[in-house]
Amino acid sequence: MHKTCLVKACYAYNGLVSTTILDVAKHAGVSPTTAKRAIRHPEKLKAETLVKVQQSIDELGYEPDQLASALRSGRNTTIGLVIGNIVEPFFAELTREIGVEVRKRGYTLLIADNEYDTTLESNHLKQFHGNRVAGIILRAGYGTGNLEYLKTLKDRGTAVMEIDYFSPDSPFSHVMLDNTGAVKRGVEYLNSLGHTKIASLGTYDEALWPDERCAAFPEAMAEVGLELPFEYQRSISPKAEDAYDLTKYLMTLDNPPTALFAQTGHVATGALRALHEMKINIPEDVSLLSFDNYPWTELVTPAISVIGQPVKDMAMAAVETIMGDIEQIKAKKHPPVVRQRFDAELIERDSCAA
Amino acid sequence: MHKTCLVKACYAYNGLVSTTILDVAKHAGVSPTTAKRAIRHPEKLKAETLVKVQQSIDELGYEPDQLASALRSGRNTTIGLVIGNIVEPFFAELTREIGVEVRKRGYTLLIADNEYDTTLESNHLKQFHGNRVAGIILRAGYGTGNLEYLKTLKDRGTAVMEIDYFSPDSPFSHVMLDNTGAVKRGVEYLNSLGHTKIASLGTYDEALWPDERCAAFPEAMAEVGLELPFEYQRSISPKAEDAYDLTKYLMTLDNPPTALFAQTGHVATGALRALHEMKINIPEDVSLLSFDNYPWTELVTPAISVIGQPVKDMAMAAVETIMGDIEQIKAKKHPPVVRQRFDAELIERDSCAA
DNA sequence: TGAAACAATGGTCACGTGTCCATTTTTCAA
């Protein structure tokens, strides 16, 4: 890797300078309390004084120190978001919408991704707590989890909620897709096209990766009266490479499935790559249905039929919930546990046929 | 949109409780100063005392308040990242790698996206400054910019650097792709396949969207001795919809291009959608070369030839630079202005033909 | 004209930490 690098002399640096409200007060010739009121309670000031202080604020470029404010008031205006992996478009969209909503309310957003790993997650949560965030929105990793720690945080006044997934025995609010309904919808759709041999690309190992969609799949199959061969039930982690391997395995079985149901859009990319390599045609040789309405699903040939999530609605609901909790906590009340479920949308395109 | 919602009674909430170092000290029977040393300078403590304090820390679940620490020491351990749009995979990857590097150093990451809009950006920068971030990594929006404000921040001791793009007259360090070289490489490649009628999908309006790649394109064409018809030089904003429109416009010209060169991966999705709709075959009817080695470029048929960016290397360089700056500032020194350029990589796939 | 009522402004302290300096305890050689 070639890399050029040039170093220039830099301009004058005056050392760490920070304008405080005292500077503003001195400059405007009023007391610090009055100066502060120009920001927090401008209605309590005489118009003349207000203008004077505002001029000083502009002139000195004063901006309140959120750290000092948070320390003194005990209330921070930062939300911590822990997600699986920002590179996955579902999380990227979620982050984006949550960011917009959070900033709309004057809060800032701290992020970290946990790779679905509770060990990494643990450190991130500690960092967030160290920064005394007002709330944490968490897409928890699989595994034993940080439930006890999160409970401690909640007891200490941090608003905690989960999104997209919730830990077993979680006592927190959450915002979720109606995964069971969505999986049923998908299976019914594939069955209505005449498919009987349907395989799910997802995690079957309930201990390691307890996933609602994967748990719902066998049930959904049973409900429409379809059998689920044992050899289809191979567990993978929710990674593209694993899905690639699983697809190759499934399609070389003596009794290969006629339809594949990818439980995440990320997993679908692995499946698609495998099918391409094996020169298996979609939808002629096998149908493919995937979760997540990702941009690329429309671009490939054939366009992939998907089960889309109302990401924006979910993000908005999450932010509203956590902001409500924060208000409750401010008022020394018990925030209620709110569980919200959102319906998925089946988008029929060209990757599923009879 | 159907939405179910159930509210449960919640468990006991004890009000805002926060364990401080004083609690630890009292519990361990030492002075606050000694207790603190157990964390910051454990080597200065008698082994026996250290153990005693550490036990108290564990027992009480003490975690230092970063806010108070930052306020007192004047040093924060938060980095603010402003990017174009987290939904674009380039920024998602960049965010991810920057996040990993930043956290590796015990810092936390604050993010915001500016939609390439300097007005939005301005608010985010103010929020970051309000939170007294140690440094800001910025993918600046196009337009007159927040240069003056950023200079003020730098003067006040915030490390500021740019990534992927830099404002005209920017006095800051930056980490950039060698855009000119990459564009030349792309044009040469297309020309070597026999193309003479090449159109760029990007921004031509230098005042509104001053983009290196777009500026380099006419030069690159001239260098290989190719003409650039006036009707090809239509300016768009870097959005998928605009690229969609531009592609339709270009392909219905009397003298349509035989090769399209998308200046970002995001823009390429718009072009691809337009070409699909128009039933124009790649690469038989038109060749398509795009910036950014996005996952989907491999999944579509034909797989798209791309100019990939070394995102991880760039992220690491950025974090190293800004951390170096922060160290310099701590030491009351002038951080040097460092401009780094990285080479792109041409990945030949199936979307370009003679 | 006076006093009450209200508007406007000011003063003090604490949030939890890091820094500096002061004090106590231990160590070690003569």
Added chain:
DNA sequence: TTGAAAAATGGACACGTGACCATTGTTTCA
């Protein structure tokens, strides 16, 4: 045993703000 040096520990204060109470200036109405 003694003294000084070194190791270990403690105390006081300030970072910039928000909350609360105290004070001063102004209006109102009989």
